[in-house]
Amino acid sequence: MKSSARFHGHWIPLALGLPQLVLIALFFYWPTLKAFWWSLHLVCPFGNCSTFVGLGNYTRELTDSSFYAALRTTALFAAFGVSLSIAVALFLAAMVELHRRTGGLFRYLLIWPYAVAGSVLGVILKVAASPSIGPLGYLNTLWPGFWQPYLNGTQSMLMVVFAFAWTQIPFNFIVFVAALRAIPAEYLAAAAIDGADPVRRFIDIQLPMLKPQLFFVATINLIESFTNSFAIVDTMTQGGPGRATNILAYKIYTDGFIGLDLSGSSALSMMLMLLVFAACFVQFFVFERRARQEG
């Protein structure tokens, strides 16, 4: 019966919503449309002439090996980055929950990384990972030539995945801690009386009840891995060595702003949008519905 709590009239809600809608139209809908339009045309580097090519740009990208390389890199980066951020955050949250009364300091400090910008972290880690002066350089005294993050693709990938997870964990941690605290203590007490030790309790009771938050966090992390990874990649590896860390978002940027290929970059944008959209769709309609049915 929500409707009874509402006010009448059209002008006031319109006036209240309009500034936001105008802004969104200008900086969301219009650019999205533009990307779509460009993706169907062959556009000159500065955008002032164009010929319609239909799906030509898409087929060009879809037959380009560098597209698949970027896609694979993105998938690898997303898979490792997201699972690492979730696993570590969940682990930390579960342990803090065990120290519910004394864990305040951890709850406070473990969130700090959220305030650190990806680029700042990138700069710090780039220096820290340096084989000549960084702590990991000691590995090279054990196995000469082992730690070469700026030459070895796997190592540079590991580095950006670590950096990405580091920036994501605080958010996940906050969500998980809050969700764990919201589980009624009676459930855990009942399970304990039934003979479940803390590990069993976590697996059998807390984890299943965290499902909605897990899906939510996974979606957010996935989208972030498509998008927010840019700062890390740009400061640490610039997509290299070779194309080892050239994720899709970075390729869109370099193709568009450095290669000045607006059409190709826009086609890539559209495909990345589709990916993000699919991720949201899955979260919203598949998991959300299932969670509601179970709940």
Added chain:
Amino acid sequence: MSAAAIRVQGLSKRFGSRVVMNDLDIDFAAGQFTVVLGPSGCGKSTLLRSIAGLEEADRGTVHIGGADVTRTPPQHRGCAMVFQNYALYPHMSVSDNIGYALKLAGLDRKERERRIGEAAELLGLGALLDRRPAQLSGGQRQRVAIGRAIARRQRVLLFDEPLSNLDAKLRQEMRIELRRLHDEIGATTIFVTHDQTEAMTLADHIVLLNNGLVEQAGTPMALYHQPRTTFVAGFIGTPPMNLLTARHEGHDIVVDGGGCFPAAIKANSSAAVMIGIRPEAIDLDDPRGMAAVVEAAEDLGSHRVIYARIGQQRVLVTYSGTRTYVRGETLRLSFSSQAICCFDAISGERIEPYSTRPASFLAEGCQP
């Protein structure tokens, strides 16, 4: 503060496929305390909110003081309302809560303070005026909510289950207080509740709703003694009226599983009827009465309640004597035919008696 009569005509409302108000026609007399009573989902709150202007009915009109206010926004209807959860503004002090409407109405500070002071005095809130709602007890919040409503001096006061969040003792105190306030203020009051005790103790007039329809409207005593339907009979009174299935045979009414008595109603012969009898109107120990077996007995100190069975039918008796009964004991029940209400077993409607000749219940065989 002058009072205003309220007239509701043809009011209808449905939420989806559920009809919550079905063509309601109700008059609320000026200055009267009317309780709208009914089980949850009967449409009583929707009726109140339609009068307040918070809900728009699908069809029908609302008149307050003779003026059609069906399309008038709530603040111009001359109503003040007390909500079930009080709806006090959490960030305002008690006096600001009471004075907010007065401020919006453009009253100057002096007048506002005078009215706030008056309302506070009437409700004993004087010491609490600077507190926030969170610093008050449930009963105090309730008083503030009432104070907020009466400070506006509207012609109509609306209460939406205002006592349901209070504990039993406070509820009783507030009942007496509300009645006193009404007698002092004299505004037309509509009070919605599902609690028949509140209705019986507060109301000048009760409107009993069921499934979006008026089951019966009248004084509390009329509803108690002359229920129009089996629904009313079962809703009013704690414990409610006993309803026994019976048949109308010739000149007699024969109770299933028990005796019979001379019929004083017009009904088709051999028609199934229900007879209603209040638990306190039953005599337990009449040698001529019909047999009933005690199933359980409760002693409440002031009176006792016995759960018994006549054949398959459960019957409840209250009495204030000192004699105790035990499970399995046989009672001899009888009652005056004047205390009986007869209902049509199918429609549930009351069948008016054509004779008020006193007659007693007879256990075996009905004599002409």
Added chain:
Amino acid sequence: MVERHPLLKTTTLILLVVGLVFALGPIYLALCSASVTSRQILVHGLALLPGSHLWENLRIVMRDARIGTMLFNSCVVSLIVVTGKLALASTSAFAVVYFRSRIRHVVFWGTFVTLLLPLEVRIVPTYAVASDLFEPLRRLIAAVTGLHLSVSINLLDSYAGLSLPLMASATGTFLFRQFYLTVPTELSEAARMDGAGPIRFFIDILLPLSKANFAALGTIVFLGTWKDYMWPLVATSRPDMRTISLGIATFLPTETGQPPEWNLVMAAALIALAPPLFVMGLTQRWFVRGVTGIGK
């Protein structure tokens, strides 16, 4: 929690400390390396213990005019975005939750689609839009009247250009909507009975109740804007318009040139992360509530 497990408690405590070392490690590393001399780093590698040259290094970096300008730019942009977004989010969510008009659906869906597509995936065309803000209007006028106007506004290298696109998102509106939905409906009904119209209700009742929400969203938006890298990267070309999160990369030594002064790079990184860390330390309670509010 229910029973005593001394071993479990100790093990988890140790693991938590390990987690904390990883979480604060990079910050600590930056702090240590920023507090030693450049020579020490070149000889011994990055410092793992704090030295005594922190203030000296910070002073050298702060003397570099770039850092002051960047800090100023970051502050200006973050404050514009925070103020703008709080204003837009609280009002548009009000329109979405408290009105019966169909307009609210338009506002709702028009706004919420942006939750799905972050700025980064449409970065190139957004750049084009910012460089020529009036293009849609010009096209519209040309299509309707046939007039070809030559007005244009270029938002690149301006505070407006840096902040407006960041405001065009739905997170804030979403957060406020979630909060408004928890406000008892009777409150708005009581206000209506008291004679308050929508705007009165919004100002007198809803805004005072939303204080914690403003703090929460304000912190989230401030941090998000401060940390943003990609948009400032494309929206600025003049060095004096760079924000600190973008400009920090310019402190990394280029391939050629003098021996790199790593201690100063780390000092710059410290300066870049100090303000947001300070803001979050101050408002953590609301910040956490805001994040969990989004998660609901």
